[in-house]
Amino acid sequence: MTELQKPIVIGITGGSASGKTTVAHAIFExxxxxxxxxLLEQDSYYKASDLPFAQRKLINYDHPLAFDTxxxxxxxxxxxxxxxxxxxVYDYTIHNRSEETVHVEPKDVIILEGILILDDEELRNLMDIKVFVDTDDDIRVIRRIQRDMIERGRSLENIIQQYRATVKPMYHEFIEPTKRYADLIVPEGGENQVAIDLLATKIxxxxxxxxxA
Ligand code: CTP
Structure with missing residues (x-):
């Protein structure tokens, strides 16, 4: 009786640009x-805002309160x-939730991915497996610069300013401490095929x- 069984929830977290998406996609494939x-991305749940664009740009998007948890x-x-x-649906280019939504049907396996999914106890308790993708800060910042310039329409100056002001301090204050809740810590996420295979076996x-099955 498939429809009566509880779906499996796998939480994949880690700092910005740590490779969470790569691990999530490998499991998905x-x-x-x-x-x-x-796949369910925590990013989709950034709070909608009525503030003007100039002020939305300045919001601390690495704080737990930025999300509609x-x-x-x-x-x-x-x-x-x-x-x-x-x-x-969240639109990074306008720093806001877009008008549209996406209708999603329930599935047997749910991969929840995001920087702060292990911060909230109630959310944490809904997960069967919790994974922290642990990638060095220097690698993450290089990836973030490349990604934000190409995919999120940001300038280098803006990326560096945001990294210093919020991304780095919030990582150390809120994200890195959630490593203690992880069942599995995966160094160098996307390239760690052994960890992905272990995870797949457990799932x-x-x-x-x-x-x-
Ligand atoms: N963010 C931003 N501007 C917004 C909203 C969010 O710059 N308007 C940034 C936050 O600073 C946060 C990041 O988006 O650090 C979260 O996305 P991230 O984890 O970097 O992206 P993923 O692709 O999910 O991660 P990964 O590279 O690990 O796959």
């Missing part, structure tokens, strides 16, 4: 042929009850246990 699986928990609980959700074991 591994299971997508034979299982029903979905209540909505994320409520959506995740719906997916766990096998109900569909209308997932918000498969849970799928078998719950009769979802």
């Amino acid at each position: 591994h299971f997508s042929k034979n299982s029903s699986i979905m 209540e909505l994320l928990i409520s959506d995740l609980k719906k997916l766990l009850r096998r109900e569909s959700i209308d997932k918000p 498969q074991a849970i799928l078998n246990d719950r009769g979802l």
